[in-house]
Amino acid sequence: MGLRPRFTTSHAITAALTKIERARGFLEAAKLSEEWLRRMGERALLLEAHHTTHIEGSHLTLEQSERLLAGKSVPEADPEDARELLNYRTAFEFVSAWLGEVAPITEALVREIHRNLVTGVRGGAAAPGEYRRVQNYVVNATTGKPVYTPPPPLDVPIQMRELVEWLNTEREVHPVLVSGVAQFQLVHVHPFLDGNGRTSRLLSTLCLYRAGYDFKRLFTLSEFYDRDRPAFYRAIQSVRERDMNLTGWLEFFTNGLATQLTEVQQRGERIIRLDVLSRRHKLSERQSAALGHALEHGKLTLQDYVSLQPEANRRTLQRDLRALVEKQLLEERSTSPTDPTKEYLLSDALRKAQGKL
Numbered sequence: 001m002g003l004r005p006r007f008t009t010s011h012a013i014t015a016a017l018t019k020i021e022r023a024r025g026f027l028e029a030a031k032l033s034e035e036w037l038r039r040m041g042e043r044a045l046l047l048e049a050h051h052t053t054h055i056e057g058s059h060l061t062l063e064q065s066e067r068l069l070a071g072k073s074v075p076e077a078d079p080e081d082a083r084e085l086l087n088y089r090t091a092f093e094f095v096s097a098w099l100g101e102v103a104p105i106t107e108a109l110v111r112e113i114h115r116n117l118v119t120g121v122r123g124g125a126a127a128p129g130e131y132r133r134v135q136n137y138v139v140n141a142t143t144g145k146p147v148y149t150p151p152p153p154l155d156v157p158i159q160m161r162e163l164v165e166w167l168n169t170e171r172e173v174h175p176v177l178v179s180g181v182a183q184f185q186l187v188h189v190h191p192f193l194d195g196n197g198r199t200s201r202l203l204s205t206l207c208l209y210r211a212g213y214d215f216k217r218l219f220t221l222s223e224f225y226d227r228d229r230p231a232f233y234r235a236i237q238s239v240r241e242r243d244m245n246l247t248g249w250l251e252f253f254t255n256g257l258a259t260q261l262t263e264v265q266q267r268g269e270r271i272i273r274l275d276v277l278s279r280r281h282k283l284s285e286r287q288s289a290a291l292g293h294a295l296e297h298g299k300l301t302l303q304d305y306v307s308l309q310p311e312a313n314r315r316t317l318q319r320d321l322r323a324l325v326e327k328q329l330l331e332e333r334s335t336s337p338t339d340p341t342k343e344y345l346l347s348d349a350l351r352k353a354q355g356k357l
Contacts, residue, residue: 003159003166005181007246013177016254020176020213023261026268027216036271040218040264045069048205049088051222052198055229058084083121088198091116095206104168105206107160110186113202118195126194131156136190148240150190159189167207175211179204180253184246187236201225218264224256270295277350281327286312287320290344291329300330300344 050058050065058081064074068082069089094116098109115129131153138148151159163185170178183204190196201221208214225232235252242248274295278288289308294300305317321344324330330344 003162003185005166005185005246006244007177007250009177010247010251012251013247013254016251016258017174017176019258020254020261023258023265024213024215026265027218030268030272032268032271033275037216037218040267041216044218044220045089045092047223048220049085049092051220051226052088052201053081053084055222055226055232056084056197060085080121084117087117087119087121088202091202095202095209099206099209105164105210107157107164110160110164110199110203113206114192114195114199117198117202118192122194126192131160131191132193134193136193138190147237150188156189156191160191163189175208175213176254176257177250178211179207179213180250181246182207183253184236184239184249188239215261215264219257219260221256221260224260267296277329281329283324284320286317287324290320291324294330294344294346298346301341
């Protein structure tokens, strides 16, 4: 019979797709610097690697993940957690290289993604790149009780073949929804002993990239899921509770992607405003960095600025801040009557002018 996913394109899905297309249009049309795109792309990879492994039980902090991806030693980290994080980067690089070949999605490709993700982890117990040959179960992390029994192992090759056939032939479903179906279906089949969640999310990302929805590779799916893991699991389980109707899951999936891309668009709009302001007021690179921090976070302290510019003299940074106040870009404010520490907020004039930039 083949894979025939059932869902309704609800109002919530349509609204989310509209936001996604709007963000896609912005990113394609906006004149964003190559340096900014590079930095944001690296940040997106860090966040995805961190959160996709964190969902599965990694105890790494974001700061530790950043150090590991930078090639630094993190002796306090669990070696297994560190390997899983670095494996994600390897798997992502593999997917990126594959995209350049304009080839169909195959079972061999999915197995190779899995192999890259789990090689060298947990003593090889995940059987890298191999479909499971035993029955497995999805259990509640708190109670230890099974919440879902995947298909028997003999059905795995059949259902995986049906999935990749559908991915390679589907032409009527919106590409974003195809990506959402791919993510759910791989988790539902649970073809591997371990690493199914990570594989499903990377397959979903691959489907988006392949269809031209790469959004300059500035987004992360897993960050949204990791913010509220119970909601993520409920959305997946809702499909099974509703006789395999994927509408609820696809509403969650598209809302998550729309939320992430809206944040990316807002950051892009801020960097464009910052570029305009920097040129208009002839700001130095240091001053632009200070104003950029204030635009993103709503405020800036001298300590924030020192962290941004650790090699600069403190008095020089204080002069920079006074200059930004004189240009009516920032306003100085004491944090409290008894605390001499000052904050620098966006000026009223700048807030009013932002919509006109």
